[in-house]
Amino acid sequence: MSLESMNGILESARKGKYAIGAFEFWSLDSAQAVVEAATALNLPVILQAGFIEAEFAGGVKNLYKIAKMVTDDFPIPVALHLDHAEDYSFILSALDAGFTSVMIDASALSFEENVKITAKVVEAARPFGASVEAELGKLAGNEGNINVSEEDAAQTDPDEAVEFVNSTGIDALAVAIGTGHGFYKFPPKINIARLKKIATKVNIPLVLHGGSGTPDDKIAEAAENGIAKVNICTEFVAAFGRKYIETQDHAEFKYSVPSLFSPSKEAGKTLAISKMKLFGRIQA
Numbered sequence: 001m002s003l004e005s006m007n008g009i010l011e012s013a014r015k016g017k018y019a020i021g022a023f024e025f026w027s028l029d030s031a032q033a034v035v036e037a038a039t040a041l042n043l044p045v046i047l048q049a050g051f052i053e054a055e056f057a058g059g060v061k062n063l064y065k066i067a068k069m070v071t072d073d074f075p076i077p078v079a080l081h082l083d084h085a086e087d088y089s090f091i092l093s094a095l096d097a098g099f100t101s102v103m104i105d106a107s108a109l110s111f112e113e114n115v116k117i118t119a120k121v122v123e124a125a126r127p128f129g130a131s132v133e134a135e136l137g138k139l140a141g142n143e144g145n146i147n148v149s150e151e152d153a154a155q156t157d158p159d160e161a162v163e164f165v166n167s168t169g170i171d172a173l174a175v176a177i178g179t180g181h182g183f184y185k186f187p188p189k190i191n192i193a194r195l196k197k198i199a200t201k202v203n204i205p206l207v208l209h210g211g212s213g214t215p216d217d218k219i220a221e222a223a224e225n226g227i228a229k230v231n232i233c234t235e236f237v238a239a240f241g242r243k244y245i246e247t248q249d250h251a252e253f254k255y256s257v258p259s260l261f262s263p264s265k266e267a268g269k270t271l272a273i274s275k276m277k278l279f280g281r282i283q284a
Helices: 007-016 028-041 051-057 060-072 088-097 111-128 158-168 192-201 216-224 234-248 257-279
Strands: 020-024 045-049 078-085 101-104 131-136 141-143 146-148 172-175 206-208 227-232
Touching: 007 020, 007 227, 020 028, 020 078, 020 234, 020 257, 028 045, 028 060, 028 234, 028 257, 045 051, 045 060, 051 060, 060 078, 060 088, 078 088, 088 101, 088 111, 101 111, 111 131, 111 158, 131 158, 158 172, 158 192, 192 206, 192 216, 216 227, 216 257, 227 234, 227 257, 234 257
Parallel strands: 020 045, 020 227, 045 078, 078 101, 101 131, 131 172, 172 206, 206 227
Antiparallel strands: 141 146
């Protein structure tokens, strides 16, 4: 199946009060783990990558080739999304490469500057038929190339969200409601009340960043109240990494491509399936 934009996938999710998983990928086996998991559940899915993954893979063109190759082998809808991009030229390079969705993250700028650059990205993406995600508010942790402290984190203002969406024409809005990037050091306080206020005022799909380690009940509640996309990066990478270590920690282990890498791919696939079931509110 060909790659498609996030619009139809996320609009259906918001109406149905469930969410679609967006998983960071960096290689053929990581992309396969995600798409195979989605195929097993017959669900759409989002493959996404940011600047770090693009550098690792040798550029956005290589990421597109990986996603296209994997997607062609499976029948489910898959979107290819550029995550947390801050540079306009980098976004253009991803669109030129074939990405079907992009995120402009100008949340570190003033509201006015965020609106200005986001509207510019929307205008650039339209000829490609690509969807655009943007962010209002700041999550603690690493956002692209920026580290946001707990003190600097700021939750999304519902009234500003309305103005932002109307002024930019974006297709999806990432909101800050208490989640953070990376694994939590302390249990997060997810502001569902704030999310509900945003969802009553903004009718486009909402996005939850910092999905790794967020309590399952809060994820489910968020999906019921406007969140149509949940990002998973740290947990997915950790599933691969931990399995690499565990696999080699046996006296009888012998190095070969399948003996080392297949268990890690299966660990990633297993994690992805569990997350997709949670986001899609599928009973185990």
